[in-house]
Amino acid sequence: xxxxxxxxxxxxxxxxxxxxxxxxxxxxxxxxxxxxxxxxxxxxxxxxxxxxxxxxxxxxxxxxxxxxxxxxxxxxxxxxxxxxxxxxxxxxxxxxxxxxxxxxxxxxxxxxxxxxxxxxxxxxxxxxxxxxxxxxxxxxxxxxxxxxxxxxxxxxxxxxxxxxxxxxxxxxxxxxxxxxxxxxxxxxxxxxxxxxxxxxxxxxxxxxxxxxxxxxxxxxxxxxxxxxxxxxxxxxxxxxxxxxxxxxxxxxxxxxxxxxxxxxxxxxxxxxxxxxxxxxxxxxxxxxxxxxxxxxxxxxxxxxxxxxxxxxxxxxxxxxxxxxxxxxxxxxxxxxxxxxxxxxxxxxxxxxxxxxxxxxxxxxxxxxxxxxxxxxxxxxxxxxxxxxxxxxxxxxxxxxxxxxxxxxxxxxxxxxx
Ligand SMILES: Cc1cc2nc3c(=O)[nH]c(=O)nc-3n(C[C@H](O)[C@H](O)[C@H](O)COP(=O)(O)O)c2cc1C
Numbered sequence: 001x002x003x004x005x006x007x008x009x010x011x012x013x014x015x016x017x018x019x020x021x022x023x024x025x026x027x028x029x030x031x032x033x034x035x036x037x038x039x040x041x042x043x044x045x046x047x048x049x050x051x052x053x054x055x056x057x058x059x060x061x062x063x064x065x066x067x068x069x070x071x072x073x074x075x076x077x078x079x080x081x082x083x084x085x086x087x088x089x090x091x092x093x094x095x096x097x098x099x100x101x102x103x104x105x106x107x108x109x110x111x112x113x114x115x116x117x118x119x120x121x122x123x124x125x126x127x128x129x130x131x132x133x134x135x136x137x138x139x140x141x142x143x144x145x146x147x148x149x150x151x152x153x154x155x156x157x158x159x160x161x162x163x164x165x166x167x168x169x170x171x172x173x174x175x176x177x178x179x180x181x182x183x184x185x186x187x188x189x190x191x192x193x194x195x196x197x198x199x200x201x202x203x204x205x206x207x208x209x210x211x212x213x214x215x216x217x218x219x220x221x222x223x224x225x226x227x228x229x230x231x232x233x234x235x236x237x238x239x240x241x242x243x244x245x246x247x248x249x250x251x252x253x254x255x256x257x258x259x260x261x262x263x264x265x266x267x268x269x270x271x272x273x274x275x276x277x278x279x280x281x282x283x284x285x286x287x288x289x290x291x292x293x294x295x296x297x298x299x300x301x302x303x304x305x306x307x308x309x310x311x312x313x314x315x316x317x318x319x320x321x322x323x324x325x326x327x328x329x330x331x332x333x334x335x336x337x338x339x340x341x342x343x344x345x346x347x348x349x350x351x352x353x354x355x356x357x358x359x360x361x362x363x364x365x366x367x368x369x370x371x372x373x374x375x376x377x378x379x380x381x382x383x384x385x386x387x388x389x390x391x392x393x394x395x396x397x398x399x400x401x402x403x404x405x406x407x408x409x410x411x412x413x414x415x416x417x
Contacts, residue, residue, distance in 0.1 A: 004250050005404045009043075009237060009260040011167060011193060016109055017041040018260035019250070019403050021267055021396075022196075022241055023114020023144060024204065024274075025049025026364045027057075029264070031101040031111075032272040036396040038109030040404075043260075045114045045144060046101055048131050050325055051093040052085075053365050059096055063089045064322050071321040078340045080320040081331030085121050091134040098138035110141040112167065117148025118205070118299045122327035129156040136160050142167030144196065147205050147301065149177065151184040158188050169194040171241075173207030173216075175224045182234075194237040196262050197222050201243030201374035203264055205301035206293065213293060213302060218242050219256075226257045245375045247406035263403065265373030266382065270396040277393065279367050282306060284391035288377045296358040298326050298334035306370040311363035315342060315352035323361035335359050382411050392417045 009018040021037045023029050023045035034044025052063035063086075071083045098113065105111055113135045121127035135143060136157060143166065145153050150170060157163050170192050172178045178195060185191075199218025200208050208216055222240045229236055237259030244250050250261040267273055269280050283306070290307050297303040305312075318336045326333045338357040346352050363369040382399075384392045394414050402412045 001407050002251050002255065003405055003407050004247050004254065004261075007251075007254045011237075016043060016260070017404060018254060019043070019400060020112075020196075020239060020260055020262045021045060021400075022202075022262045022264035023047040023112075023146065024264055024268070025114065025116065027054045027274045028268065029114070030272060030274040031097070031104065033267060033270060033274075033396055034101065034111045035104055035106070036272055037400060038105050038111050039107035040397060040400050041107060041109045042400065043110045043112055043142075045112050046097065048094060048113050048115045048135065049119060050323065050361065050365055051097050051131075052089055053323065055093040055096050059100070061093065061096065063093055068322040075317070075321050078336065079331065080318070080324065080327055080333065080336055081122070083122060083320050083324045083327065083331065085123065085127055085324070087126060087130050090121075090127060090130045094131055094134035095138040098135050098140050102139045102141075110167070112142035112144050112169070113140050114144045114146050116146045117150050117153065118301065119147075119325045120328045121325050122329070122331050124329050125152075125156070128153065132157050133160055136162040136166055140166065142169065142193070144169045144171060146171045147299070149180065151181065154185050154188045154190060158190075164190065167193040169196060169239075171196040171198050171207075172225075173198050173200075174221060175228055177207070178225060179228070191234065191236055194239055194259065195225065196239045196241050197225050198262070199240065199242035202241055203268075203304055203373035203376075204371050205297060205299060205303050208302065210293065210295050210302040218244075219253075222253065222258060223256065243374055245378060246409050246411055247403045248409040250403055251407075261403075265376055265379070266399050266403070267396060268372065268376070269379050269383070269391070269393055270399055271393050272396045274367075276367055279370060280393060281390055282308065282370060283372060283376050284380050284383070286372070286377050286379075291372060291374065291376055296356065298357045298360055300334070303371055304374065306372055306376070309363075309368065309370040311358045311360075311369035313353050313355050314358065314363065314368070315339065315354040316359050316362060318359055319362035323365065325361050382413070384413055384416050386417065
């Protein structure tokens with residue numbers, strides 16, 4: 001019987017264990033987690049989401065404080081168009097996080113950065129260009145372009161000296177999105193080095209509609225992509241993601257022709273994951289009915305999360321002066337609009353509630369929005385329940401090796417803590 005370790009992901013002459021840990025913002029997929037994947041011969045991701053606040057926390061910079069001081073005057077203002085990012089600060093924080101991570105890298109694997117186009121930051125082109133270029137400057141092994149179509153992203157880094165040496169991949173949820181990307185990018189004469197095909201059971205934002213995500217399945221989309229690439233004689237590794245929970249699930253995809261798998265949910269309960277320990281227990285405890293796909297993300301994409309996430313219904317004042325990552329090219333965010341509507345409707349109330357949208361930046365930054373994959377309710381079966389009723393957190397190495405070596409849909413439990 002085959003297992004994941006019988007396969008290898010090939011990038012030119014390089015061979016990797018075909019397990020990639022997906023990017024999870026904001027700093028849920030930490031450097032420590034990504035570095036473990038690389039040490040074990042696979043691929044790990046750090047995330048580029050909200051890096052100025054991440055580096056403030058990790059490396060004692062003060063980007064958020066500086067931005068807040070500059071725009072403090074605007075806090076009561078419903079219009080956030082004036083709140084701009086300092087491009088120099090974005091570059092500095094990206095370089096800092098990437099270079100510190102890459103300096104610590106050991107082993108044969110690779111570390112990539114997940115870069116979401118939907119973080120439009122009140123100047124989509126300028127901020128994304130700086131993020132991509134700074135990550136390359138700082139020596140990242142590869143960039144995974146996520147959450148958005150990224151039709152212009154390759155062109156933003158076309159003249160960068162590392163454009164052809166760094167691995168560049170995209171995440172798509174349909175064959176159509178891939179075809180569109182390939183068409184738009186033909187001019188750069190550079191194919192993506194890999195394509196992550198993300199199905200409807202993934203965590204984070206979904207590339208499907210709120211009402212029809214359940215009609216799609218990862219196997220079918222992956223097969224369509226594999227067939228298309230074969231017909232076009234394009235040799236691009238295909239990496240399915242979303243709901244791949246056991247080594248056997250992964251092996252099944254590798255046997256159908258996938259080059260690797262991207263996984264995340266199992267690692268949300270790893271010691272090296274950025275989620276606070278009490279939040280990890282919420283993930284363990286969740287049952288299937290505690291998980292929903294809803295429309296509260298102001299990005300406009302459906303998002304999967306635990307229903308008891310404190311972010312849902314929270315009516316905090318928008319944090320754009322400190323953060324502002326979702327502000328579009330015109331300085332708008334759907335949460336700001338919802339918040340202002342509720343304030344106008346309840347002029348005498350001190351504490352309002354907003355249910356249709358959430359302040360994604362502040363809540364993701366504070367780990368109050370518990371986004372998760374569909375199979376989060378199975379996490380409790382991957383570990384031991386301890387005497388105090390809590391669940392034992394796992395090491396990333398244990399989870400990685402379980403994917404790599406397990407057969408028969410089995411999941412190895414960790415040694416009792
Ligand atoms: C907590 C969490 C946060 C995530 N955040 C991001 C993100 O910031 N960007 C992204 O492209 N994908 C994100 N994802 C999706 C994963 O990278 C991955 O593709 C997917 O979850 C894999 O499916 P699985 O979780 O069922 O293994 C996230 C997933 C989880 C569970």
